Structure formats: C-alpha cells, structure tokens
Amino acid sequence: MVEVNELHKDYRVGKVLFPALRGVNTVIQDGEFTAIAGPSGSGKTTLLNIIGCLDSPTSGTVYIDGTDTGTLTTREKANLRKNQIGFVFQTFNLIPVLTAFENVEIPLLLLDTKTDENKDRVVGILEEVGLAEYLHRKPNEMSGGQQQRVAIARALVKRPSLVLADEPTANLDSTTAREILELMQELNRKFHTTFVFSTHDQLVMDYAERIIGLRDGMIVDDKRKETPA
Ligand SMILES: Nc1ncnc2c1ncn2[C@@H]1O[C@H](COP(=O)(O)OP(=O)(O)O)[C@@H](O)[C@H]1O
Ligand SMILES: [Mg+2]
Known part of the structure; x- marks a missing residue:
C-alpha cells in the first residue's frame, strides 16, 4: 500500500x-498500525x-496503492489526499470558529457526496469516537482529548485507506493519550484503515504493531510485535 524507495530530503x-x-526504504501494508519512532x-x-504528498522529496519515490506520487500533478496529489489520506496533527488543527460537526464535515464538502448523506456520516463518525453529545461544541469548549477525537473523526469521515x-x-x-491510542486501534481494526503515526513516546510505541526506528534521517530498526497492547 505505501512503498518508499531511497527517499532523500535536503532542506x-x-x-x-x-x-x-538520507535514503529511507520501507513498505507498509494495508491495515498496519505502525509507529515511526x-x-x-x-x-x-x-x-x-x-x-x-504535502511535501516533495529531493529524490526517491513514494508509491501509494501502486501510484508513483512523484509523477502526479499538484491537482492529482490534492485528489489523492482528498480521497485516500486522512491527517491527524499534534496540535489538532481544528478550525476554532466551527463546531465539532462542522469541522468533521469539511472533508466531505470537498468531495462530491450528497449533503443529506453527509450529515449521517458526520454524526456517525462523531458517535464512533465517543462525541455524540458534543456535536455543537467549538474546539475551545472541549478538552485536548476531545479535540483530538474530533480531529480523528475529521481524518476518518471520508473512510480513507491511510491515516497519517x-x-x-x-x-x-x-x-488521554491511552484513550486516543485505543480509539485509533479500534478504528484500525474495525475499518481496516492503515495507520502510520510518528512518536517519541514509549507509551505510544507500546500500542504499535510495528515500530520503524528513525535516527538522523535513516531507518535504524524495524520490529513487529505479535501482541501489541
Ligand atoms: N523547513 C525546514 N527547513 C530547514 N530544516 C528543516 C525544515 N524542516 C525540518 N528541518 C530539519 O530537518 C530535520 C528533521 O525535521 P523533522 O522532520 O521535523 O523531524 P521530527 O519530526 O522527527 O522532529 C531537523 O533537523 C529539522 O531541523
Ligand atoms: Mg515532527
């Protein structure tokens, strides 16, 4: 599903x-729950x-579902992101003036889906992340953990095959970190969504099925666990 070959990035x-x-090579299969540590x-x-596809490499290739992303135009990259990839960030990145419902609805407004179906999908995924009672709250009316749940719902609402x-x-x-990891794990198992998350926290690594160790721009370690937390 994700294949990275001889990836270099110079700033x-x-x-x-x-x-x-400095020359990253790896393959991440569909449905993996992998940490980059x-x-x-x-x-x-x-x-x-x-x-x-938010940034381009200096050299090397990234394949997503068999597509060499380096050959895509800006518009094609935007389409790939829009249709197949969900993002969750460290700082949640919610839009402060919008409610939980409205934040989660945004990715659907970019797709060509019908608006009456959208409402059900948004409510459905917010229920899935345990926020059924918080649809109309704005980010500053929620805890950090609740905000990250909204961000996860936003990443998953269009059922992407890959969440970064x-x-x-x-x-x-x-x-709260444990709760968020358990939620991501549950969604990974339920929807077979591939999750790739970065971390430097041992707690997070405990939940990963696979840990790819990165040091100074190179993979130094790649371990799979039989029984993650
Ligand atoms: N836009 C940039 N310009 C210059 N150097 C950068 C830029 N972004 C990241 N770096 C450098 O590249 C290295 C890797 O950064 P980053 O990918 O953010 O690492 P991490 O997420 O593991 O902390 C760091 O040394 C950082 O200072
Ligand atoms: Mg970072």
Whole structure:
C-alpha cells in the first residue's frame, strides 16, 4: 500500500543543505498500525509529509496503492489526499470558529457526496469516537482529548485507506493519550484503515504493531510485535 524507495530530503538553510532524510526504504501494508519512532529532529514529520504528498522529496519515490506520487500533478496529489489520506496533527488543527460537526464535515464538502448523506456520516463518525453529545461544541469548549477525537473523526469521515498521524498524543496527558491510542486501534481494526503515526513516546510505541526506528534521517530498526497492547 505505501512503498518508499531511497527517499532523500535536503532542506536548504541559507547556503547549506541539511539532509533530513538520507535514503529511507520501507513498505507498509494495508491495515498496519505502525509507529515511526525517533527523537526530535530525526525526520518523522518530513517523512509523513512526503508520504502524504504535502511535501516533495529531493529524490526517491513514494508509491501509494501502486501510484508513483512523484509523477502526479499538484491537482492529482490534492485528489489523492482528498480521497485516500486522512491527517491527524499534534496540535489538532481544528478550525476554532466551527463546531465539532462542522469541522468533521469539511472533508466531505470537498468531495462530491450528497449533503443529506453527509450529515449521517458526520454524526456517525462523531458517535464512533465517543462525541455524540458534543456535536455543537467549538474546539475551545472541549478538552485536548476531545479535540483530538474530533480531529480523528475529521481524518476518518471520508473512510480513507491511510491515516497519517504526526505525534497525535504529544499534547495530551498519558491517560488521554491511552484513550486516543485505543480509539485509533479500534478504528484500525474495525475499518481496516492503515495507520502510520510518528512518536517519541514509549507509551505510544507500546500500542504499535510495528515500530520503524528513525535516527538522523535513516531507518535504524524495524520490529513487529505479535501482541501489541
Ligand atoms: N523547513 C525546514 N527547513 C530547514 N530544516 C528543516 C525544515 N524542516 C525540518 N528541518 C530539519 O530537518 C530535520 C528533521 O525535521 P523533522 O522532520 O521535523 O523531524 P521530527 O519530526 O522527527 O522532529 C531537523 O533537523 C529539522 O531541523
Ligand atoms: Mg515532527
């Protein structure tokens, strides 16, 4: 489903090129629940952004469901993101003036689905993440954990095959982080959605089925667990 070959990313800082990814190779299968683990600065965000077509590599290829994303036009990349990929961010990235319902509805407004079906899908996924009572709350009327649940509902409402989550629990206390991980795990099992999340937190790694270790822009480790938490 996701195949990454010899991925390099250099950032230019003034006259200097900084190599953030230095030859990353991996394959992530459909339905995996995988963590990309590494310290701050190891290249996790860069890798997720390139897999999600939010950024381009300096060299190397990313295939999503057999499509070489490097050959896509900007519009085709936007379509791929819109139809197949959901994003969850460390800082939730909800729109403050919109309610939970309205935030989750946004991805559907970008698709050509019918609006009466949209309402059911939005309510359905908000129920799925345990927020049936919070449809009309705005982000600042919810806890961090509730906001991240809204963000997860927003990522999943269009039933993407792939969800990329960049340190999704970094701004949550450990109890709430556990709840969010259990929710993502439940959604992964129920919908067979592939989850790739980055982290530097052991708690998060405990939940992963597979941990890809990243250091200084290179994969240094790749372990699968028989029995994740
Ligand atoms: N836009 C940028 N310009 C220059 N350097 C960057 C940029 N984004 C990230 N970097 C550098 O690339 C390295 C990897 O960053 P990042 O992918 O954000 O790592 P992580 O998410 O693991 O903390 C870091 O050393 C960071 O400083
Ligand atoms: Mg990061």
